[in-house]
Amino acid sequence: MTLMKSGANPLFLRDEELRQGIEMLFFAYRDFTAEPDAILAERGLGRAHHRVIYFVGRYPGMTVSDLLSILKITKQSLSRVLSQLVREGYIHQDQGVEDRRQRLLRLTDKGAQLEKELTENQRQRIERAFRDAGAEAVDGFRKVMLGIVNAAEDRDRFDAAIRKRR
């Protein structure tokens, strides 16, 4: 941290550091979504479909409202995306067993295949970044990212070893 743009002004340094943090999030997210978006476009799907497929693959048997609270979108928005995925055979809905109003969501084989193709890309990108940066850096990355996330509920999705720092 010695070679900063402006010299020895600690206030500027702090601002520069924080702005870099902001920008890194923007650039990382932009590049992280670019390739999956291209794969999805070939099938007439968009980023919203990816998010649904991803989380249903991650938590099979999740309900529609689980999905709504993760994505933080309205049910009307989800509806169009989800019903397209069901219609086109990527996602299967089972009636809930304890509560029969619920629709338990899971990927079909077709859905799982697409999920793999999409996530593979992002997984590789993360893997390369993690490997290049080293285990210690990965710990730091996780601590910071966890601090950026709002809801304790979402932070709880991540592992206990990180959570205990709070």
Add this chain to the structure above:
Amino acid sequence: MTLMKSGANPLFLRDEELRQGIEMLFFAYRDFTAEPDAILAERGLGRAHHRVIYFVGRYPGMTVSDLLSILKITKQSLSRVLSQLVREGYIHQDQGVEDRRQRLLRLTDKGAQLEKELTENQRQRIERAFRDAGAEAVDGFRKVMLGIVNAAEDRDRFDAAIRKRR
């Protein structure tokens, strides 16, 4: 890293770790944009306007094509957003001095005020996360984020101390 969900399968652990990375990016970005979006909505502006205001504030005197290559959108998309910002007095355009075809962009006072309000929110979020995580973790965060970003051109926006690891 001792308490993982599944026990002692190292392959599972790796997959779990990578998926956490993917999800952290999603959740962090989702929460990072939520509050500025709300402020913008009051003025009839959206996230796209924020990005323009942010980068023009960051690099005063940048050209339209600089902005296009950072945002990676088409000029037609930028056009509507940028001309609204000019029309409503957030951004001022000067004719380029060396090349008079260029429009050099800078924030007006009104624009700078909005930029401050919007960025303040994100800056505070990052600041809190950085402070809670500690300096070492911040280094790790930056290393990993830099690894996720594609273009060397964009990586070069960040500081030399990190860049030299490559």
Add this chain to the structure above:
DNA sequence: GAAACTATGTCAGTTATATTGACATATATA
């Protein structure tokens, strides 16, 4: 058992952000 609440779905209208393609203008460079 009726009333209230919950999970989900759907209709209709609207907004923001992006796209592609075509063309125009001013300026710079070979």
Add this chain to the structure above:
DNA sequence: TATATATGTCAATATAACTGACATAGTTTC
């Protein structure tokens, strides 16, 4: 002079979100 570049604009389209209103089936509570 010819060509390339920086910018702007018109038109049509797509996607992903929103709000509001209403419907249905199933669960819970009084």
